[in-house]
Amino acid sequence: MKQHYDTFWKRLDNERFNEWKEELPALIDVALHPEGNGNLPRWLEALQQVKSFSPNSSFNLNQAAITVAQNSTLNDTEKQILETALRAFHPWRKGPFSIHDIFIDTEWHSDWKWDRVQPHLAPLKGRKVLDIGCGSGYHLWRMAGNQAELAVGVDPSLLSMSQFLVLKHFIGETVPAYFLPLTLEQLPVSNKGGAFDTVFSMGVLYHRRSPIDHIYDLKNQLLPGGELVLETLVIPEDYGQLLLPDDRYAQMRNVWFLPSVNELTHWLERCGFLNVRCVDIDQTSIKEQRTTDWMTWNSLETFLDPEDHNKTIEGYPAPLRAVMVCKKPQ
Template sequence: MDIEKIKKERQSWLKWKNIAPLREKLKNLPNIEVIEIEFKDIIKIKGEATKEQFLFIKEFALELRPWRKGPFDVFGVFINSEWRSYIKYNLLKPHFNLKEKSVADIGCNNGYYMFRMLEESPKEIVGFDPSPLFKTQFDFINFYIKSDIKYELLGVEHLPFYGKKFDVIFCLGVLYHRSDPIAMLKWLKQGLNENGEVFLDTFYIEGDEPIALCPEKTYSKIPNVHFVPTIKALQNWCKKAGFEYFEILAKKPTTFEEQRKTEWILGESLENFLDKENPDLTVEGYPAPKRVYVKLRKER
């Protein structure tokens, strides 16, 4: 696999007709002195913006919808994302040490988690996500943060061919989108240094048997969900991929506190994905979304 050729080809995606105008506007972002940046639950970029600068930033941020991950506050423009991503990040934070580590975030979206990781003093951070819109959101935020985070328009399937390995890999909310989950887990393993760790989260269903739900068309109105395993099935997948160490960090249902519709997304959110008569079920009649968070290692 020629990664450099793929990367070059995907740079052309930034010229798609729906993306190109956003990339042009990105070049005209106002230069505002950044006084302080807070990498807390709300990533805040502080400075004195004029009224015209504030309106430009707000208008541009709205053009970049939907904002899935966040929230962000850019010179007073509050980007109230669909997901309160700090809930997931704060759940995982006690379980990792990124100091001087080489870190990858697979399916990094607009980079919220990567920006939060900056305070952990990693050696480097590389994000993988094939979405040119999310890349543009990242570039917008990073124009003011000015981090050294590297953003690649690549997917998890490119990880084994990337040319370098990582000490810590985050892969959050990706596994259920893959039609061959064991192959994906193998790719993650191939992307690790010796004694490296993977932090993974995915949908799961209750049950003691090693089985998986295979939605007919959609799951919670999501069209590309292939398998929702029991935790035992997930563990078996990980073993088949070569991960002997499997630690459950947390299990929790998706709540309206964590995911909800705001003006910063276009379309529906969790409230539209669940059965109105029984919120324990999706609109399709499947068990409502629950997530399990696990840590994997190549060796015990």
């Protein structure tokens, strides 16, 4: 896995990344220690099986399913070996992907979220972008497909990193997308200020016990004038100012603060962001998040009131997601 960073350090050619180059190698070594996750040897074995198939320069990062090794020349036996290796990375939550014509139908239609977010972004061409809580890296590939100069994903999940490296193997090093198995809080902050033109935090804020600290941590990674894209669960305005679930929300224990859009706007402005606006609000449907052959565990439909999909099984408003876009002052 460490070979993934051979070209990464060379791309950190701005002095604002000096602290990253000094501090990240040791942090990554700790994160990738074999004793850190008991499943890691199994995932590494499956990754080696994937790497027995030659890289393929044929890929498409600008369609719903990130597609690599198009028009596969593998025979049926080879495809079965590859598919068995890919299924070792269950559950596949964010996607979809197509690898050697094997379609990985992930739990989430992450392409639907991208279609809601992308029209409202400053053009990514030539920009350095950071994606916090990137999961398998689906959106990283879409960012790279939009000609980002550098796309860095951050997520402590080694399963997600393994899934990302599957795609990286076939796509190769010419596409500047990288995965850090860390948390936002672990990232060094440059003494010259942030280094990224655009920072994404999608589906993370409501998992944070201190959402204001999370917003400030995102801000610290942005260049002056940079753009923050924050996507998170919210509550309808008529429900109130803020929801703090008593225990679980949609069967998730690690959900803390769900603000209204107005309250979230206030948080972002209070943290010093400018031109704060909600560019999209959408209730998650059971077609967007669902159980599939590649994610066989329970999914959204199980977590909603069976009599009323506008409520969670606990009686709270069903998942409603807002996309907020704002600027860090110059």
